[in-house]
Amino acid sequence: MNNLLRPAISLFVLLSVMTGIVYPLVVTGIAQVTFPEQAGGSLIVKDGKPIGSALIGQSFTDPKYFWGRPSATSPQSYNAAASSGSNQGPLNPALTDAVKGRVDALKAADPTNNNPIPADLVTASASGLDPHISPVAAAYQIARVAKTRGLPLERLTALIAQHTQGRQWGVFGEPRVNVLKLNLALDSMR
Amino acid sequence: MNNHAWLMLGLYLTILLLTVKPLGSYIADVMEGRGFAPRLGGGFEALLYRLCGIRKDEEMGWLKYVFAILIFNVLGVLAVYALQRLQVWLPLNPQSMANVSADSSFNTAISFATNTNWQGYAGESSMSYLTQMLGLTVQNFFSAATGIVVVIALIRGFARHTAKTIGNAWVDLTRITLYVLLPMSLVFAIFLVGQGVIQNFDGYKDVTTIEVTKYDNPKVDAAGQPLKDEKGNAVTAPATTQTQTLAMGPVASQEAIKMLGTNGGGFFNANSAHPYENPTPLANFLQMLAIFLIPAALCFTFGRMVGDTRQGWAVLAAMTLMFVVMAVAAMYFEQQGNPQLGKLGVDMAGGNMEGKEARFGITDSGLFATITTLASCGAVNAMHDSFMPLGGLVPLTSMMLGEVVFGGVGSGLYGMLVFAIMAVFIAGLMIGRTPEYLGKKIEAYEMKMVSIAILVTPLLVLLGTAVAVMVADGIAGIANPGAHGFSEILYAFTSAANNNGSAFAGLSANTPFYNIMTAIAMWFGRFGVIVAVLALAGGLAAKKRIAVSAGTMPTHGALFVTLLIGTVLLVGALNYVPALALGPVIEHLVLFTTH
Numbered sequence: 001m002n003n004l005l006r007p008a009i010s011l012f013v014l015l016s017v018m019t020g021i022v023y024p025l026v027v028t029g030i031a032q033v034t035f036p037e038q039a040g041g042s043l044i045v046k047d048g049k050p051i052g053s054a055l056i057g058q059s060f061t062d063p064k065y066f067w068g069r070p071s072a073t074s075p076q077s078y079n080a081a082a083s084s085g086s087n088q089g090p091l092n093p094a095l096t097d098a099v100k101g102r103v104d105a106l107k108a109a110d111p112t113n114n115n116p117i118p119a120d121l122v123t124a125s126a127s128g129l130d131p132h133i134s135p136v137a138a139a140y141q142i143a144r145v146a147k148t149r150g151l152p153l154e155r156l157t158a159l160i161a162q163h164t165q166g167r168q169w170g171v172f173g174e175p176r177v178n179v180l181k182l183n184l185a186l187d188s189m190r
Numbered sequence: 191m192n193n194h195a196w197l198m199l200g201l202y203l204t205i206l207l208l209t210v211k212p213l214g215s216y217i218a219d220v221m222e223g224r225g226f227a228p229r230l231g232g233g234f235e236a237l238l239y240r241l242c243g244i245r246k247d248e249e250m251g252w253l254k255y256v257f258a259i260l261i262f263n264v265l266g267v268l269a270v271y272a273l274q275r276l277q278v279w280l281p282l283n284p285q286s287m288a289n290v291s292a293d294s295s296f297n298t299a300i301s302f303a304t305n306t307n308w309q310g311y312a313g314e315s316s317m318s319y320l321t322q323m324l325g326l327t328v329q330n331f332f333s334a335a336t337g338i339v340v341v342i343a344l345i346r347g348f349a350r351h352t353a354k355t356i357g358n359a360w361v362d363l364t365r366i367t368l369y370v371l372l373p374m375s376l377v378f379a380i381f382l383v384g385q386g387v388i389q390n391f392d393g394y395k396d397v398t399t400i401e402v403t404k405y406d407n408p409k410v411d412a413a414g415q416p417l418k419d420e421k422g423n424a425v426t427a428p429a430t431t432q433t434q435t436l437a438m439g440p441v442a443s444q445e446a447i448k449m450l451g452t453n454g455g456g457f458f459n460a461n462s463a464h465p466y467e468n469p470t471p472l473a474n475f476l477q478m479l480a481i482f483l484i485p486a487a488l489c490f491t492f493g494r495m496v497g498d499t500r501q502g503w504a505v506l507a508a509m510t511l512m513f514v515v516m517a518v519a520a521m522y523f524e525q526q527g528n529p530q531l532g533k534l535g536v537d538m539a540g541g542n543m544e545g546k547e548a549r550f551g552i553t554d555s556g557l558f559a560t561i562t563t564l565a566s567c568g569a570v571n572a573m574h575d576s577f578m579p580l581g582g583l584v585p586l587t588s589m590m591l592g593e594v595v596f597g598g599v600g601s602g603l604y605g606m607l608v609f610a611i612m613a614v615f616i617a618g619l620m621i622g623r624t625p626e627y628l629g630k631k632i633e634a635y636e637m638k639m640v641s642i643a644i645l646v647t648p649l650l651v652l653l654g655t656a657v658a659v660m661v662a663d664g665i666a667g668i669a670n671p672g673a674h675g676f677s678e679i680l681y682a683f684t685s686a687a688n689n690n691g692s693a694f695a696g697l698s699a700n701t702p703f704y705n706i707m708t709a710i711a712m713w714f715g716r717f718g719v720i721v722a723v724l725a726l727a728g729g730l731a732a733k734k735r736i737a738v739s740a741g742t743m744p745t746h747g748a749l750f751v752t753l754l755i756g757t758v759l760l761v762g763a764l765n766y767v768p769a770l771a772l773g774p775v776i777e778h779l780v781l782f783t784t785h
Contacts, residue, residue: 173471
């Protein structure tokens with residue numbers, strides 16, 4: 001045993017220093033030089049003030065904005081210091097209730113809209129911080145936003161097209177719209 | 191399954207299989223001290239050995255190898271426990287995270303040392319940066335290294351004959367860490383930062399949001415405990431905020447080894463669903479690739495080291511076939527969507543999006559879930575608890591197969607080789623011949639070790655689940671009503687004993703009961719198997735090699751691949767079908783017959 005303890009402890013300490021201190025510091029150093037903005041959280045700055053991150057969604061409930069994915073973080077939605085999904089199973093009555101509430105809210109804000117409701121618009125995201133919705137979910141909301149803001153439908157359709165990211169490299173992931181960026185563009189429209 | 195899903199699966203397999211040979215032969219070279227990397231790092235390696243008093247040419251018998259591995263891992267448990275219990279007084283804690291409770295620290299220490307990375311805690315609200323990097327990141331490396339060196343020792347058992355030793359544990363651990371895990375992680379981490387994964391030591395950043403968020407703030411009493419009314423509901427007060435606090439930290443460096451080492455413990459609570467851990471579909475694709483990279487390559491390493499690469503390809507073929515079936519099932523069932531929500535007017539074409547991210551959608555979530563649970567990774571990019579009943583059955587059964595289909599780094603292959611011995615044993619019984627594998631006669635001692643290695647995890651899973659559903663502390667953790675609640679508990683013990691680490695995360699597992707029960711399952715599920723495998727390695731190494739004869743069953747053809755798959759499925763099915771019938775199967779029937 002004794003001839004195992006010394007190598008065990010010293011190797012443990014030395015390799016810990018390499019993998020637990022040197023390695024993260026080297027990654028940080030290279031990251032700060034090569035990708036400083038990404039390493040710092042891809043912040044969006046407006047008038048010198050950070051107003052969000054391009055990667056982290058925000059809560060939107062005003063009819064004049066496009067709404068994002070429902071968020072199950074607590075205590076408030078889109079709490080970026082406590083990511084979480086709802087973890088509700090498919091048969092859980094709480095899930096059905098929550099989705100019904102969201103469907104009702106969408107209908108109340110735009111009673112004449114009879115399109116099928118996009119699934120991602122009424123189901124909570126995995127992280128509770130999902131910055132994106134599907135292009136269909138954005139299109140579903142055009143009539144409401146246009147009416148509230150008094151803007152023509154075509155301008156909003158064009159704005160969404162402009163903010164739709166296709167599959168990455170044409171193959172990876174799903175087409176999507178960044179809700180925060182879309183709403184910022186909306187606010188700067190005249 | 192749409193065309194895009196088939197395309198993703200095909201692309202994934204093509205790229206994965208292209209990496210097998212180069213990476214596999216590189217690992218074989220490194221573990222034998224050959225090739226450019228050991229030459230390049232030889233001086234540094236020698237310095238390490240001198241500082242540690244290691245004689246690199248002094249080989250170990252299997253028992254000494256076991257003790258070396260155990261001591262090294264117990265040190266890991268102690269270090270991670272201590273860091274969590276002392277973090278408030280240690281540096282790199284900008285959010286002033288309090289010390290973690292004793293039972294949670296114990297659970298996390300066992301969890302990360304066993305390559306499980308089950309997480310009862312939420313990273314961004316409980317761990318300091320120092321604990322994350324010096325405790326958890328380090329164990330991400332060490333537990334991965336442990337798995338790989340154990341399978342290398344087992345391979346040496348096959349490759350050698352009439353030998354007393356199976357290698358030097360210190361040298362093996364050092365080489366795999368220095369020449370394989372560290373360089374690969376470094377490159378992958380930088381790539382991830384480029385995609386948007388954060389890497390900094392800043393405090394959490396406050397931003398001013400566009401809208402004011404209204405919410406119900408839970409009230410707490412003087413002791414900081416949440417107040418409850420007489421019905422047990424939380425007492426809340428309406429509140430508003432226009433501040434969003436963005437959690438920060440050295441994420442990318444941990445994320446890289448989390449995937450490459452099939453660890454799976456997220457820096458944040460939402461794991462690889464969190465946009466700061468897995469920001470883009472490309473990052474997601476490479477994370478999925480990183481999970482299977484080393485487990486697949488080790489099959490080639492195995493073939494090279496036993497002197498017949500066809501043996502490695504056969505094992506890889508069995509793994510690949512099972513993976514494809516599982517992946518197709520997961521993507522198919524998730525695409526179906528929830529009929530409960532369809533009745534509310536929700537478009538079913540979108541699939542089951544509860545607990546999924548828009549950038550990944552159904553395809554990338556279903557594929558990720560299959561990969562992360564077949565490999566004992568356990569990272570998640572979607573919440574498995576919210577999967578459809580049969581969609582959730584896929585990750586559950588993937589773990590129940592014993593984490594041998596690719597499996598954890600090293601642990602997957604040693605588990606699969608144990609099943610291979612079982613397969614030739616069954617074949618031998620059928621035709622009445624002494625079974626042999628790779629020129630080694632399989633006798634009573636080998637079969638005892640194989641039986642222990644195969645039976646220890648189902649025993650832990652089923653006993654653990656049985657105890658938890660019988661006691662109040664166990665039932666108290668359930669989040670979802672009905673059969674799904676049982677599935678949550680079954681999933682927890684399956685995940686812990688098989689060292690996966692993913693969860694039906696609704697289960698409130700950060701309680702003394704679950705922290706201690708799952709820690710027991712994780713520890714014995716890991717080292718119960720490792721001790722048996724190393725004992726097997728020692729026994730095999732000591733044997734003479736017998737020549738191939740007309741009675742030898744070839745173990746590189748389609749017949750053997752079929753037999754191997756059959757053995758894995760048979761053992762898995764016999765152990766778990768009754769438990770599965772009580773959980774996901776009932777839930778599926780209820781969901782689709784009452785409507």
